[in-house]
Amino acid sequence: MNDIFDVIIIGSGPAGLTAGIYTTRASLSTLIIGGTAWGGQLMLTTEVENFPGFPEGIMGPELIGKIRKQAERFGAVFKEEDVESVDFEVVGDFRVVGDGEQYKGRSIIIATGAQTQWLNLPTEKRLIGRGVSSCAPCDAPFFKEKEVIVVGGGDSAMEEALVLSRFATSVKIVHRRNAFRASEIMQKKVFDNPKISVIWNSEVVDILGEEKVTGVKLKDVGTGETKEVRIDGVFVAIGHKPATEIYSGQVELDEKEYIKVYDHTRTSKVGVFVAGDVHDYRYKQAITAAAFGCMAAMDAEKWLEERKS
Ligand SMILES: Cc1cc2nc3c(=O)[nH]c(=O)nc-3n(C[C@H](O)[C@H](O)[C@H](O)COP(=O)(O)OP(=O)(O)OC[C@H]3O[C@@H](n4cnc5c(N)ncnc54)[C@H](O)[C@@H]3O)c2cc1C
Incomplete structure (x- = not known):
């Protein structure tokens, strides 16, 4: 050498x-x-x-x-x-x-x-590219007419949600707190978008599905209660x-x-x-x-x- x-x-x-x-x-x-x-x-x-x-x-x-x-x-x-x-x-x-x-x-x-900072859930890695993503500009077109969630509360989460809203039927942003830290202007775009809704005070504790994502398990951080939500895609936007x-x-x-x-x-x-x-x-x-x-x-x-x- x-x-x-x-x-x-x-x-x-x-x-x-x-x-x-x-x-x-x-x-x-x-x-x-x-x-x-x-x-x-x-x-x-x-x-x-x-x-x-x-x-x-x-x-x-x-x-x-x-x-x-x-x-x-x-x-x-x-x-x-x-x-x-x-x-x-x-x-x-x-x-x-x-x-x-x-x-x-x-x-x-x-x-x-x-x-990418992932959620570090046991099923997450296996389902990357099978419904789990961290890149809406890359993967949003795969979710035409599908229902997706975005995890996060900053500007990137807002951006991911807005990109996805052009393809998916519905986009739910799951956020741990009761307010976003994203800029006002990005929040306004999100709140004005009829396809986007927010699930506040909640964490994703499990991603469900064998071959592809079929849903997530959410936990209410206040009450500790969990519930399953049927979903086709999970976009993780908590940072790099x-x-x-x-x-x-x-x-x-x-x-x-x-x-x-x-x-x-x-x-x-x-x-x-x-x-x-x-x-x-x-x-x-x-x-x-x-x-x-x-x-x-x-x-x-x-x-x-x-x-x-
Ligand atoms: C799930 C997913 C899907 C994506 N899909 C698309 C897509 O469809 N289209 C698209 O354009 N982009 C996509 N992206 C984004 C794209 O992958 C990145 O933008 C691109 O890979 C960045 O390239 P890079 O070479 O800068 O860094 P990386 O691809 O992150 O490569 C960094 C390299 O550095 C190495 N490295 C790190 N630390 C050290 C060290 N100490 N010593 C030696 N080596 C080290 C790593 O092992 C790795 O080889 C996707 C990203 C993800 C996570």
């Missing part, structure tokens, strides 16, 4: 893998440290209908498998390891430790994504957690702990670039993550070129 790679990419979702296609095709030696949960968020889902190039749709893991193959075809070295720590102190001689081994890189692309712990003190993070970006894909550290959901809390789509991967790779390539001259 190389003593020092031109580029080390941390993360192997659409952002990291696309970056790998671009860096390898630019003849840069590339190490992708993809994580033990390699492939990222799309490995959790079933059908992806909005990634260009697949008119019939494609299963999430199959799409990721193809992008990984494309990056490896051009020579990317792939490690299914988690990065435990990074040292970005010396520009151009960056250190990354994964599985006890230290790797050196002339440049770095951070693409570690942002984890960017995977940025390992960069603390190495690159600047914003107030939400996402990587802070300067000038497209540059971070606060010269030679360290960023791509995908780990800095983008707005779009959070596979295609936008892939596009950011392309941009970060091109910026890294240009930066490496400039350093040589």
Whole structure:
């Protein structure tokens, strides 16, 4: 293996893998440290209908498998390891430790994504892509003429509910408290929408269904009483957690702990670039993550070129 790679990419979702296609095709030696949960968020889902190039749709893991193959075809070295720590102190001689081994890189692309915060119910993981989702722009069209719930009380929950209301017959927002923390303007849109209703002071304590979601069990947080509600879909909108712990003190993070970006894909550290959901809390789509991967790779390539001259 190389003593020092031109580029080390941390993360192997659409952002990291696309970056790998671009860096390898630019003849840069590339190490992708993809994580033990390699492939990222799309490995959790079933059908992806909005990634260009697949008119019939494609299963999430199959799409990721193809992008990984494309990056490896051009020579990317792939490690299914988690990065435990990074040292970005010396520009151009960056250190990354994964599985006890230290790797050196002339440049770095951070693409570690942002984890959906799930409800952590026993049936939830099994039913992701089978009625459970965290992405209305991705999955709302699957719920035409269906009944769905959205869990949460912030702006993202309002947005998810509004998107879903264009497809579903009814959308119920389940919220733990008796008031939302979402902005007034988003709340107004929700309250004005005849398809959306709210179940206050309630928690989802179980998601029901074998092959697909058939209902949820709700608990009234005041009385402790439980009841089952028949439902076709559950959209969890209680937040995302960017995977940025390992960069603390190495690159600047914003107030939400996402990587802070300067000038497209540059971070606060010269030679360290960023791509995908780990800095983008707005779009959070596979295609936008892939596009950011392309941009970060091109910026890294240009930066490496400039350093040589
Ligand atoms: C259920 C679900 C369905 C979705 N459906 C769609 C859809 O239909 N269409 C669409 O466009 N988008 C969809 N999305 C959103 C899409 O999956 C994300 O926007 C996209 O995956 C973000 O890509 P990314 O590369 O930035 O991050 P991720 O896909 O999150 O990948 C991050 C990668 O970083 C790795 N990583 C994290 N920490 C470390 C570490 N310390 N060391 C090494 N590696 C690390 C992870 O293992 C992972 O490989 C969906 C998301 C979910 C959750």
